[in-house]
Amino acid sequence: MKNKKSGFSIIEFIVVIAIIGIISGFMVINFRKGEGANKLLRVGQRIVQGIRESQGMALSSSEQTGQIYDYYGVHFNKGSMPGSFYIFASSLNAVYDSGEQVKTINLEEGIVVDSLSGVDQMDISFSSPYAIVVFNPAAPSRNVSIIIKKQGTSCPSSSCRTITISDSGWININ
Numbered sequence: 510m511k512n513k514k515s516g517f518s519i520i521e522f523i524v525v526i527a528i529i530g531i532i533s534g535f536m537v538i539n540f541r542k543g544e545g546a547n548k549l550l551r552v553g554q555r556i557v558q559g560i561r562e563s564q565g566m567a568l569s570s571s572e573q574t575g576q577i578y579d580y581y582g583v584h585f586n587k588g589s590m591p592g593s594f595y596i597f598a599s600s601l602n603a604v605y606d607s608g609e610q611v612k613t614i615n616l617e618e619g620i621v622v623d624s625l626s627g628v629d630q631m632d633i634s635f636s637s638p639y640a641i642v643v644f645n646p647a648a649p650s651r652n653v654s655i656i657i658k659k660q661g662t663s664c665p666s667s668s669c670r671t672i673t674i675s676d677s678g679w680i681n682i683n
Contacts, residue, residue, distance in 0.1 A: 546667070552620045552657055553670045553682040556594070559583050559614050560633060560680060563596050566611075567635035576600070580643070582634030584610070585655065591621040603634035603643035616657070623664050624656040631655075633674055642676045651676045 517525075566581040578598040584605035585594045595610040616622075625631040631653065632645040644653050655672045662668035671683045 548617055548620060549657065549659065549668070549670045550682070552616050553672055555614065555616070556583075556655060556657070556672055557680050557682065559594065559596055559612075560674065562612075563633075564635045564640050564678060566596075566598070567637045567640040570637045577637070579637055580634045581611075581637065582632050582643075584630070584632050585622055585625050586630040587622040587625055588629045592616045592618075594622075597632075599634075603632065603636065604645045605632050619660050620657055621660050622655060623658040623669065624654070626653040626655075635678075640678065642674070642678050644676070648676070 560583050563581040563583050570577050576598075578600050580599045580603045582597055582599075582603065582605065583594055584597055593613055593615045595605065596612040596614065597605045597609040598611050599606065599609050626648060628646055632643075633653065634643040634645065635641065636643060652673050652675045655674075656664055657670050657672070658664050658666075659668040673681045673683070
């Protein structure tokens, strides 16, 4: 009677390891693609959070540096600061002037502002205490849009997100 040995041969073991390696490779590639899309979404949500924060300041007539202001808003300048924006407070008007920033918010590395409804800089302000939306420059329609992208890419593509703000305060991320 022959003695049968059970187990795997070296060939079977190598084939199994190769299959696991191929599947792992596909998973890593797909993870990297999803990571970039998640980064854009996180930055879009951070911009919305900044807009909502300035809106909340207007609604509560929030006191900044011992003073209550008439306008609270966000200021974007894609030329001089494509990777950040300001939350500002102003007593004079709904337009950002140098020195009125309350907070600087930096976007994640590699993400920049691509477009601001066709202008180089934009202010989205809320008048206190009713948080009425004011766009500067004035929007030709009832909405403005902010397009963010991965640095080095062009829009439209999957490397871009559009944030739309209406004059009623509604915000959408596409």
